[in-house]
Amino acid sequence: MRPVVGARVQRKFLYAFAAVSPHDGVLDSLVLPWVNAETMTLFLATVAERHPEEFIVMVMDQAGWHLAGDLVVPENMRLVYLPPYSPELNPAEHLWDFLRENHFANTVSRDLDAVEETLAQGLREMEADLPRMQKLTGFNWITSISLNAD
Template identity: 50%
Template sequence: MFQDEARFGRINDVRRCWAPRPIRPLCQAMLTHEYTYAYAAVDVQRGVLDTLVLPHVNTDCMQLFLDEVARRHASEHIVMVLDGAGWHRSMALRVPANMHLLPLPPYAPELNPVEHLWDELREKYFHNRVFDSLDALEDHLVASLRATEQATEKVRSIVAWPWIIDALTK
């Protein structure tokens, strides 16, 4: 599985959108410094996605996420590929028994296919959206993540990069 976190906040991404002539679409802009974080791990072969929305990126939240993924896949041995964030390397992090952490090389986010899931999520569910509260943002994020989790073939098409699949099947 590949793992990553992404920050979502009450700051929107205003993009072009279609409207019939002569209507000019109205897109609100918002800049508020309130954030929440989505944690995700994906099985690149099957397209199975596990996500959690947590308030911070730190060792405690990472521990909650790893424990939840380990619980959801209790009968499997998981090699979790992740970046070098400080909370991933913390000595306080207790890796579940059915999991092994494998760090990516430093400064190589392009090697993590979860980054492309974040792009897809932001493009399909978050552009030109303004949220009245952090709770509204979190509700929308949870619904978006659930929809993405259920679309395993779509997830697989985004994350099943040939070099990863080749490495796993040889």
């Protein structure tokens, strides 16, 4: 007879926000406990504050929190949305693939704090590796866009 072991499925979450400049590889990221218009607004404000002298064109998918009516977009930023169901056009998808393959593959974490620690360490390493970030996200359709507004 096979023994029966009681188990309780417990789900906990945390969310990584990231934006990268394919032109120079600069990556900005935050790890937050939830995802909604408020946390997306916080992320946009953080990116804008880190690059006050730049006008930022943020390309993103159409996730609900990206489209929320109460989303506050900083003055030095414009949001451009990708067509629905087109993850292959989204440079950020390559960041998540890289993170999964290089920091989470074949690992077991003892708890959510350990996952957060691994995630934060992976993001820090990625932020320090500008050439790799350029290579991962430098899609031709993005890098061929002129950076000079006439």
